[in-house]
Amino acid sequence: MKRFSPVFRNxxxxxxxxxxxxxxxxxxxxxxxxxxxxxxxxxxxxxxxxNRLGADIIVVPAEAESKSSLKNMLLQGTIGTFxxxxxxxxKVRETEGVQKASAQVFLSSMKADCCSxxxxxxxxxxxxxxxxxxxxxxxxxxxxxxxxIVIGNRVATDVGEIFRIYDQRCxxxxxxxxxxxxxxxxxxxNMNTMHALxxxxxxxxxxxxxxxxxxxxxxxxxYVRTLPGADVGLVNNRLNGKIRKATAVRTTGMLTEVSDSLxxxxxTVAVLIAAVWILALVILFIAFAMMVNERRRELAVYRxxxxxxxxxxxxxxxxxxxxxxxxxxxxxxxxxxxxFPFTTLIETSLKLPYLAPGTGTVxxxxxxxxxxxxxxxxAASLHTASKLSRVDPGSTLRxxx
Amino acid sequence: MELRAENISRRYFRKRGEANFFEAVKPGSxxxxxxxxxxxxxxxxxxxxxxxxxxAGLLQPSEGRVLLGDTDLYALEDNQLSRLRNExxxxxxxxxxxxxxxxxxxxxxLPGILYGGMPRTEAAEGWMEALDIxxxxxxxxxxxxxxxxxxxxxxxxLTADPAVILADEPTGDLDNENTEIVLNALKQAAKxxxxxxxxxxxxxxxxxxxxxxxxxxxxxTES
Numbered sequence: 001m002k003r004f005s006p007v008f009r010n011x012x013x014x015x016x017x018x019x020x021x022x023x024x025x026x027x028x029x030x031x032x033x034x035x036x037x038x039x040x041x042x043x044x045x046x047x048x049x050x051n052r053l054g055a056d057i058i059v060v061p062a063e064a065e066s067k068s069s070l071k072n073m074l075l076q077g078t079i080g081t082f083x084x085x086x087x088x089x090x091k092v093r094e095t096e097g098v099q100k101a102s103a104q105v106f107l108s109s110m111k112a113d114c115c116s117x118x119x120x121x122x123x124x125x126x127x128x129x130x131x132x133x134x135x136x137x138x139x140x141x142x143x144x145x146x147x148x149i150v151i152g153n154r155v156a157t158d159v160g161e162i163f164r165i166y167d168q169r170c171x172x173x174x175x176x177x178x179x180x181x182x183x184x185x186x187x188x189x190n191m192n193t194m195h196a197l198x199x200x201x202x203x204x205x206x207x208x209x210x211x212x213x214x215x216x217x218x219x220x221x222x223y224v225r226t227l228p229g230a231d232v233g234l235v236n237n238r239l240n241g242k243i244r245k246a247t248a249v250r251t252t253g254m255l256t257e258v259s260d261s262l263x264x265x266x267x268t269v270a271v272l273i274a275a276v277w278i279l280a281l282v283i284l285f286i287a288f289a290m291m292v293n294e295r296r297r298e299l300a301v302y303r304x305x306x307x308x309x310x311x312x313x314x315x316x317x318x319x320x321x322x323x324x325x326x327x328x329x330x331x332x333x334x335x336x337x338x339x340f341p342f343t344t345l346i347e348t349s350l351k352l353p354y355l356a357p358g359t360g361t362v363x364x365x366x367x368x369x370x371x372x373x374x375x376x377x378x379a380a381s382l383h384t385a386s387k388l389s390r391v392d393p394g395s396t397l398r399x400x401x
Numbered sequence: 402m403e404l405r406a407e408n409i410s411r412r413y414f415r416k417r418g419e420a421n422f423f424e425a426v427k428p429g430s431x432x433x434x435x436x437x438x439x440x441x442x443x444x445x446x447x448x449x450x451x452x453x454x455x456x457a458g459l460l461q462p463s464e465g466r467v468l469l470g471d472t473d474l475y476a477l478e479d480n481q482l483s484r485l486r487n488e489x490x491x492x493x494x495x496x497x498x499x500x501x502x503x504x505x506x507x508x509x510x511l512p513g514i515l516y517g518g519m520p521r522t523e524a525a526e527g528w529m530e531a532l533d534i535x536x537x538x539x540x541x542x543x544x545x546x547x548x549x550x551x552x553x554x555x556x557x558x559l560t561a562d563p564a565v566i567l568a569d570e571p572t573g574d575l576d577n578e579n580t581e582i583v584l585n586a587l588k589q590a591a592k593x594x595x596x597x598x599x600x601x602x603x604x605x606x607x608x609x610x611x612x613x614x615x616x617x618x619x620x621x622t623e624s
Contacts, residue, residue, distance in 0.1 A: 003519060006511070009502045009507065013501075297497065298500050301499065302500065305486075305561070306484060306512055308483035309479050309480075309483075311480075311483070392460070393459055394450075394459040394460050397496055
């Protein structure tokens with residue numbers, strides 16, 4: 001007969017005890033992994049939003065605040081169509097402290113036969129743009145042609161396909177990397193394409209005209225980069241004073257607001273993780289303490305037949321480590337099942353930018369959650385292992401003899 | 402190999418820090434020679450089990466020392482003493498002494514595998530046959546009667562093939578037939594060169610003894 005491992009025998013022949021330990025440690029790993037993933041995704045989403053905004057100030061029509069705020073559009077993909085006179089762009093450029101200004105025009109497609117899907121369409125000026133171009137350059141290594149579009153990461157079509165907007169056929173030239181914001185559900189085109197789409201929309205009865213302008217003279221937002229060293233607040237005030245029927249919004253304010261919300265969510269998640277851990281560790285400690293009495297006699301036999309104290313402690317720790325490892329792996333898998341399929345739901349519920357980390361980072365978090373859980377399980381059993389190893393085998397075996 | 406106890410005693414304090422104690426085993430000496438079966442008789446509470454635990458390296462004497470050959474058991478570190486007990490000293494304790502998660506066979510070969518050795522299957526099967534527990538090979542301890550558990554513990558010690566066997570009331574749970582089987586097995590081990598000590602308050606063991614010792618109120622005497 002082959003050798004056998006008392007550790008495996010103890011684990012497999014006490015399935016109730018083993019399952020309870022695995023479940024407890026799975027609970028620890030699940031809370032740690034899922035919590036870390038949510039917080040990390042929120043932080044990454046904020047970072048991505050900061051990078052994508054690329055501007056210090058955004059000037060939008062005054063009505064934008066009431067119709068559909070820019071923040072909602074950026075975070076949740078809420079479609080916003082608001083317009084102002086394009087002459088505002090030159091006024092912005094002429095303002096003291098402004099280094100660059102780039103206009104964008106927003107349009108929304110319809111949920112009707114004329115359009116593939118209902119999306120936000122963002123037209124940008126390739127000559128002056130400093131916001132969208134660097135981002136598009138990551139996916140497309142040539143200028144975006146007329147009647148070509150670049151789609152956000154979550155738009156349901158493929159590169160090379162034709163995307164219909166108000167019966168205009170646009171070629172999908174590239175797909176952008178995910179940002180975890182509402183921009184993932186938008187499509188981008190140059191101004192020529194946008195003018196064609198605006199005209200087509202007009203024919204379908206979607207008006208974008210303002211009081212006196214024509215199609216070529218409207219913009220939805222002006223992205224502003226201030227001169228290095230300029231007081232952004234002061235430039236913002238100047239723009240608010242200079243541009244009529246428009247509002248200049250500092251992006252840092254918007255980001256700070258998002259960052260504050262994120263801080264609140266992070267704290268809540270951290271408190272929940274801490275509560276779960278304290279509860280589970282107390283239960284683990286009690287479970288191990290109960291095990292002391294249950295296993296005294298069995299462990300006295302091991303001592304009697306020549307197992308040293310250190311071997312006995314090692315055996316208990318090995319049992320705990322194996323249970324904790326099994327539990328931690330199950331917990332991480334359950335955590336992944338709880339977090340990954342519901343990314344959109346979490347993003348919508350929290351109303352914050354949410355961008356899941358890459359595979360390498362997820363693997364690192366999983367490994368970390370497993371390591372911390374196994375260490376916590378072993379730490380909880382250390383006292384028990386030490387206490388059991390000091391059991392006096394002689395007197396223990398005499399008890400109830 | 403002989404096991405020698407030199408002037409060992411064991412005191413228990415009734416109250417910590419005070420001189421109010423009782424002596425479970427009074428100072429005494431003892432030699433267990435190889436090839437000899439010694440029976441230690443005495444009433445319950447006379448100190449027999451305490452003496453056996455001191456001889457087994459399980460309970461440090463208050464005074465004196467215990468030598469296996471030239472090795473002072475209580476001068477060893479725990480890991481050295483544990484290894485020595487695993488290889489040289491077999492203890493058959495009172496009461497249940499089974500690992501509940503191992504089968505009867507696994508319990509019997511357990512001492513042999515603790516330090517990386519292979520199970521002594523042949524010896525185990527031989528002793529199971531001799532002690533009439535072969536049919537229980539794959540049973541779990543929870544399924545066994547007290548007598549069967551006792552015979553399993555005896556088979557475990559004999560399979561380990563130690564130089565010294567210390568048996569505490571090995572026939573306590575057994576009927577006459579099994580008492581004779583067990584005492585014969587221990588006698589056979591003594592004849593094979595082991596030093597055997599059987600602690601018993603019954604008279605059955607005396608017939609198998611080469612030497613009989615008595616314990617009364619912690620005092621050890623030879624008859």
